[in-house]
Amino acid sequence: MEFPQDLKYTEEHEWVRASRDLAVVGITDYAQSELGDVVYVELPAVGARVKKGASFGVVESVKSVSDLFAPVSGEVVRVNGALADHPEKVNEDPYGEGWMIEIRMDDPSELEDLLSAAEYAARVE
Amino acid sequence: MSERQAQETGARGLVGLPEPTIYDRSRPGRRGVRPPRPDVPERPVEELAAGAPLRREPPALPEVSENQVVRHYTRLSQLNYAVDTGFYPLGSCTMKYNPRINEEMASLPGFAQLHPAVPEEAAQGALQLMWELERYLAEIAGMARVSLQPAAGAQGELCGMLIIRKYHESRGERRRKVLVPDSAHGTNPATAAMIGFDVVEVASDARGGVDLADLSRHLDEDVAALMLTNPNTLGLFDENIVEVARRVHAVGGLLYYDGANANAIMGVSRPGDMGFDVVHFNLHKTFSTPHGMGGPGSGPVGVKEALVPFLPVPLVERRGGQFVLDYDRPQTIGRLRSAYGNFGVLVRAYTYIRALGAEGLRRVSEDAVLNANYLLHLLRDTFDVPFDRLCMHEFVVSATPVKQRTGVRALDIAKRLLDHGYHSPTVYFPLIVDEALMIEPTETETKETLEDYAQALKAIVAEAEENPEALRQAPTRTPVRRLDEAGAARRPVVRLDRG
Numbered sequence: 001m002e003f004p005q006d007l008k009y010t011e012e013h014e015w016v017r018a019s020r021d022l023a024v025v026g027i028t029d030y031a032q033s034e035l036g037d038v039v040y041v042e043l044p045a046v047g048a049r050v051k052k053g054a055s056f057g058v059v060e061s062v063k064s065v066s067d068l069f070a071p072v073s074g075e076v077v078r079v080n081g082a083l084a085d086h087p088e089k090v091n092e093d094p095y096g097e098g099w100m101i102e103i104r105m106d107d108p109s110e111l112e113d114l115l116s117a118a119e120y121a122a123r124v125e
Numbered sequence: 126m127s128e129r130q131a132q133e134t135g136a137r138g139l140v141g142l143p144e145p146t147i148y149d150r151s152r153p154g155r156r157g158v159r160p161p162r163p164d165v166p167e168r169p170v171e172e173l174a175a176g177a178p179l180r181r182e183p184p185a186l187p188e189v190s191e192n193q194v195v196r197h198y199t200r201l202s203q204l205n206y207a208v209d210t211g212f213y214p215l216g217s218c219t220m221k222y223n224p225r226i227n228e229e230m231a232s233l234p235g236f237a238q239l240h241p242a243v244p245e246e247a248a249q250g251a252l253q254l255m256w257e258l259e260r261y262l263a264e265i266a267g268m269a270r271v272s273l274q275p276a277a278g279a280q281g282e283l284c285g286m287l288i289i290r291k292y293h294e295s296r297g298e299r300r301r302k303v304l305v306p307d308s309a310h311g312t313n314p315a316t317a318a319m320i321g322f323d324v325v326e327v328a329s330d331a332r333g334g335v336d337l338a339d340l341s342r343h344l345d346e347d348v349a350a351l352m353l354t355n356p357n358t359l360g361l362f363d364e365n366i367v368e369v370a371r372r373v374h375a376v377g378g379l380l381y382y383d384g385a386n387a388n389a390i391m392g393v394s395r396p397g398d399m400g401f402d403v404v405h406f407n408l409h410k411t412f413s414t415p416h417g418m419g420g421p422g423s424g425p426v427g428v429k430e431a432l433v434p435f436l437p438v439p440l441v442e443r444r445g446g447q448f449v450l451d452y453d454r455p456q457t458i459g460r461l462r463s464a465y466g467n468f469g470v471l472v473r474a475y476t477y478i479r480a481l482g483a484e485g486l487r488r489v490s491e492d493a494v495l496n497a498n499y500l501l502h503l504l505r506d507t508f509d510v511p512f513d514r515l516c517m518h519e520f521v522v523s524a525t526p527v528k529q530r531t532g533v534r535a536l537d538i539a540k541r542l543l544d545h546g547y548h549s550p551t552v553y554f555p556l557i558v559d560e561a562l563m564i565e566p567t568e569t570e571t572k573e574t575l576e577d578y579a580q581a582l583k584a585i586v587a588e589a590e591e592n593p594e595a596l597r598q599a600p601t602r603t604p605v606r607r608l609d610e611a612g613a614a615r616r617p618v619v620r621l622d623r624g
Contacts, residue, residue: 036536039614040614
């Protein structure tokens, strides 16, 4: 199972790819594997506010329905609209085409609270 | 265990050829029935229904002969897996045997052909049955009165929670929160949310019950109710239930009992005595009325004395030796269902209760618990048992160790069971157990059936160790092979393409 070194992780199995004040968010390889085949992803609209630790959307698989939790607070500036027609991208490419939203962070120092790849891997393996 | 042939299972229940759709049988011009020529003058439909929206083309109905119709639907019925054909241990669903005497009683012309609009004087027998059934259910639940109206469990929940809201309103309170444990049936939070309550999740403790500390963290004067099943969805009796009730009542909240698991407690313990204020029963589970895939079900709701004024109308009352329907109940939440609920289902449940009596009902629950514990015992070394204590009428095991060793998941095991001629248990529920298999054998199964089922599960786990790839192809002996569930959910095809 793959956990790229350049990403940050949450205990709820989201990943973050940050550059300056922007953070791209998705769910981890472990999360997609546990969920099984993803059939629907509900995401906020561009312009919506998300709050660190609060739900920003829902991912539905053949097995279950799970909340998605925001790793950082801020404003949604981009949403992966392709997931509406191709939710399987979450399974096939969780760190690439399966990305979910991009957040303009209110406070990039919130990133310091997140887990490193090694810390996250230790939790799920 | 001996090399015995599976005896009473539906070992060939799911085997057969796939049946094409009725449209595949269609040939232009073929007819089943030819109506006689009209003996009145024919007139164009446009003239008879002038101004009405009329279709330009006839509906694309299948064109088949009568025996093709009969054979098609008979074959489909033979592909059903049912409690009448085999063991059906679908956890949380109580797929118990439905005694045939229930059907005989419900077919009596005085019940079956009774029109709901006849005057009360002409329906005294039916009203007496409802009056008596209400009292039996109240006695079993430990409640003051019961409404027989709700058409199924989910409507029972809606009814019960509307009563709770109205109770608080009658005291001038607008409470917003409903507490639901993390092991709850999905219908509980769905019901609360549908009525407009905020749903708050309460954690389970290490023994699988409500975590008292977490409960207290969420308790305040804004709590309208706690919704709970006991035994809970892990098949475990909550040992702290009296303390849970005390704490919820201390802040003015009420307790709602989801009767989904009542098959474990009949004649042994009563929700009313545990401290619950509102109860719904599923007659189609606990009281052996037919069940599943469209019903009709029945979800009577019982309440304690303080909530009686809010019950739906009408209630059956006895006045001067006559049974009457009482609509004069000013604080009622209103009517929930046309007529008087699913009356035919009520007749079956009444028959079940009368046929077994108090002793027999207690024995049902005792045997249901005994069967579940025996099957759990047989499977203890095959799966992980996350909360390993005496279970009630059902239990939950985890296939996580199997998955870690072989990559085979609970879903693959469930699919392979079909090849062994069995219905799968419930899988992936409750959500707090990974790779969950939730097994409810019910009281009506023989020791041999339980042993054969355990043997099938053990054989599947052994196969997982030897040939996991083959298992992921299961089922292979059923008329239809493994379905593409993800594809069906991602790109549903909801119209038949007739080419």
